[in-house]
Amino acid sequence: MNxxxxxxxxxxxxxxxxxxxxxxxxxxxxxxKWIDHAGYTCAANWSSAYCVTAYVGGIRFLKPIxxxxxxxxxxxxxxxxxxxxxxxxSVHARNPRDRERRFTTHCILVFVALDxxxxxxxxxxxxxxxxxxxxxxxxxxxxxxxxEQLQTESQSFLSTMEA
Ligand SMILES: CC(=O)SCCNC(=O)CCNC(=O)[C@H](O)C(C)(C)COP(=O)(O)OP(=O)(O)OC[C@H]1O[C@@H](n2cnc3c(N)ncnc32)[C@H](O)[C@@H]1OP(=O)(O)O
Numbered sequence: 001m002n003x004x005x006x007x008x009x010x011x012x013x014x015x016x017x018x019x020x021x022x023x024x025x026x027x028x029x030x031x032x033k034w035i036d037h038a039g040y041t042c043a044a045n046w047s048s049a050y051c052v053t054a055y056v057g058g059i060r061f062l063k064p065i066x067x068x069x070x071x072x073x074x075x076x077x078x079x080x081x082x083x084x085x086x087x088x089x090s091v092h093a094r095n096p097r098d099r100e101r102r103f104t105t106h107c108i109l110v111f112v113a114l115d116x117x118x119x120x121x122x123x124x125x126x127x128x129x130x131x132x133x134x135x136x137x138x139x140x141x142x143x144x145x146x147x148e149q150l151q152t153e154s155q156s157f158l159s160t161m162e163a
Pocket of ligand 1: 036040051052053054055080081082083084085110112120
């Protein structure tokens with residue numbers, strides 16, 4: 001079996017009237033909830049453990065989603081640490097009567113697998129094989145570097161806010 005066979009999952013469903021915002025499109029908060037669900041499913045599937053969201057970043061709302069659209073979320077493992085999984089979630093939507101698919105949203109999340117006592121749990125390593133997974137892996141590593149720089153910046157800023 002392909003060692004990365006569990007590295008991605010897809011969720012598909014219709015956007016419902018209860019998902020709508022005051023402007024008539026799907027509420028951004030609902031899209032974020034779906035992204036978290038897709039990321040969680042991918043992380044739990046890979047680790048065979050309960051996982052928590054440790055980080056959500058770089059969410060891009062590129063196009064709106066309308067009520068009645070067929071929504072597709074693809075969650076793909078990008079990189080694994082000792083206990084963490086970096087996951088890319090891409091959201092596409094289309095009117096089910098059309099074939100034209102819109103790339104609506106993208107986000108990167110980090111999930112951590114937990115053992116039964118709630119402590120971070122060692123997980124199996126992800127080895128990128130295809131060109132696509134190598135590209136995702138390189139991007140995840142670049143994002144880790146950028147987050148480290150951002151954390152240094154925000155810590156020095158926050159220390160000036162304490163007074
Ligand atoms: C399913 C849900 O939606 S859960 C609801 C929202 N999420 C939560 O409530 C989680 C709250 N946070 C926590 O419980 C803790 O901070 C945890 C479990 C995520 C991490 O616990 P820590 O004590 O920091 O553990 P530790 O320092 O060992 O880090 C564990 C891993 O998390 C990673 N991690 C922790 N915080 C972050 C972060 N902000 N960004 C990216 N990675 C992080 C670490 O790099 C480490 O990865 P590695 O083992 O692959 O090297």
